[in-house]
Amino acid sequence: MHEVVDEHILQRIMGNNEDAAEHNREHFDENGNVAINFMSAPGAGKTTLLEACIQKLKAKFKIAVIEGDMVGTLDADRLAGTGAPVHQISTGRACHLDASMVGRLLHQELFDKYQVLFIENVGNLVCPAEFPLGEHFRVVLLSASEGDDKPLKYPVIFKNCNAVVFTKCDLLPHVNFDLEKAAEAVKNLNPEASIFSISVKTGEGLSQFLQWLSAQILAKQKHALHNKAIAAEGGFNVYFDASESNICRRQ
Amino acid sequence: MHELSIAQNILSMVNSRVEKEGIQLEATAVTVMIGEFRNVDPESLEFAFDAMKPSFEFCRNCLLKIISVKAEGICTKSMHSFHPEKQNGFSCPICNSAIKEFKSGEELDIVRIIISTIDQGRLECTK
Numbered sequence: 001m002h003e004v005v006d007e008h009i010l011q012r013i014m015g016n017n018e019d020a021a022e023h024n025r026e027h028f029d030e031n032g033n034v035a036i037n038f039m040s041a042p043g044a045g046k047t048t049l050l051e052a053c054i055q056k057l058k059a060k061f062k063i064a065v066i067e068g069d070m071v072g073t074l075d076a077d078r079l080a081g082t083g084a085p086v087h088q089i090s091t092g093r094a095c096h097l098d099a100s101m102v103g104r105l106l107h108q109e110l111f112d113k114y115q116v117l118f119i120e121n122v123g124n125l126v127c128p129a130e131f132p133l134g135e136h137f138r139v140v141l142l143s144a145s146e147g148d149d150k151p152l153k154y155p156v157i158f159k160n161c162n163a164v165v166f167t168k169c170d171l172l173p174h175v176n177f178d179l180e181k182a183a184e185a186v187k188n189l190n191p192e193a194s195i196f197s198i199s200v201k202t203g204e205g206l207s208q209f210l211q212w213l214s215a216q217i218l219a220k221q222k223h224a225l226h227n228k229a230i231a232a233e234g235g236f237n238v239y240f241d242a243s244e245s246n247i248c249r250r251q
Numbered sequence: 252m253h254e255l256s257i258a259q260n261i262l263s264m265v266n267s268r269v270e271k272e273g274i275q276l277e278a279t280a281v282t283v284m285i286g287e288f289r290n291v292d293p294e295s296l297e298f299a300f301d302a303m304k305p306s307f308e309f310c311r312n313c314l315l316k317i318i319s320v321k322a323e324g325i326c327t328k329s330m331h332s333f334h335p336e337k338q339n340g341f342s343c344p345i346c347n348s349a350i351k352e353f354k355s356g357e358e359l360d361i362v363r364i365i366i367s368t369i370d371q372g373r374l375e376c377t378k
Contacts, residue, residue: 003279005272005366013260013283013359096253126290127253152337156290181340188341191327191349 017131020099024134027106028117029227034220035117036213037133039157040141041150042123045167045200047075049141050118052200054082056210057116061217064114066105068097068122075120085110096127099134116217125150129157136220143168144177151185159189162216163196165209170199254292257359258299261315262307265364269309275369278313282363287322288335288356316363322356 012018028035038046054063065086067076076088087110089101102119111117119135121128138161142150145168151158158164164186166179183195194212198205265278285291300315307313324335326343327350335341335350342349 003365003367004276005364007268007364007366009361009364011264011361013257013264013361016260094253094256098256130253130290152340155335155341156288159288184342185340188339188349189335191351 014130017099020103021132021134024099024103024106025136026134027103028134028136029224031106031112031114032221032224033111033114033117034137034217035119035133035135036137036139036216037119037121037128037135038139038141039121039125039128039161040123040143040167041125041146044123044141044143044146046120046123046141047078048200049165049167049198050079050120051082052206053118053210053213054079054084056206057214058082058084060214061116062114063116063118064111066097066102066117066119068101068120070095070122079120085114091122095122095124096131097121097133098131102133115221125154125157129154129160137162137216139163139165141165141167142182144171144175147176148178148182151182151189155185155189158186158193161190161193163194163209163212164190166195166197168199168201169197169204170202253290254295254299255303257291258296258303261300261361262303262310262313264361265313266307266309268364269366272366276366277309277311277369278364279367280314280316280363280365281361282316282318284318284320284358284360284362286320286353286356286358288353289359291359293317293319318362320355320358323354324350324356325352325354327351 038050040046050065057063063084065079065084066089067079067086068089068091069075070091073088076086080086087105089097089105091097119133140157140161142164144166166182179197186193186195196205196209198209200206261281261283265281269276269278285293296317297315304310304313322335323332325332326346326348328346328348331343331345332354333343
């Protein structure tokens, strides 16, 4: 057998998802959407937190939701109860959303009128970390009942996010969850992540998280306006600032 | 479970590379680098790769070689280079500070493809 090509190359294996994510980002920026990807294990409280966020922020921003679930519309139905439009993506057997699934929705021009797009990923602490969707921010939830060792066991997702929210903190007196230990592992992996401890049930800590979320959305909107102004003057149109934590592209 | 999509990506990239190269050729080996801080399990990837390769015309005899890359972090305080260990909560073992950046451990790349002529024997077998 004759060998003809023995090529040393460097090709990103996830390049197709990364390209699709970048394309989504362009759509988001064109539409004026600030997109936030919420990720956690099943049952950590993503839907509950989103319900609370939408209720508190809907007077301030026009919010829409993309709901990723393997089967069924249970979560989508709950979120629709807030009055925000919810678009369901049923992933079937896939354990995560990928950028092209989100892209198909974006091409239907459903989100032109909305300022904020919450994306609830499929409950899973492993796969969603490998599939950026083009979002501007990533929020990872960890509930008190799951255990404080999760950032050590699933480091990738905690490393590549902008905020970590410890949820169900009303359970802290009843479970072995050391907030400091969990927060320390997150800080060691990801010193820039903002960390919150909340209980949607009691309302504890929720306002701090909402404050952070609003500030991020407003900053991103201001940034987008600034870029539009520059573009209108015939300058360069910078879609996103590389100096920010740009998790779409691996460094 | 996403190893299936990763295997599919590798195979279709290799397949189109061979297609570009010319006729009477096939891929015989592909080498990938997988960092420790990527959620990819080598065994599952091998399994998925072997399960899927019959459906890729130019990859039916392709072997998958995996190079695992150890993670190396640089610490925030003193720029020490270290391997992030679970036991230390991923902090720097010397000064206990956080990881500023990863020098390695986040790779997920194809680094080498070997393309060979389809040997005559096999060609005749398939006729």
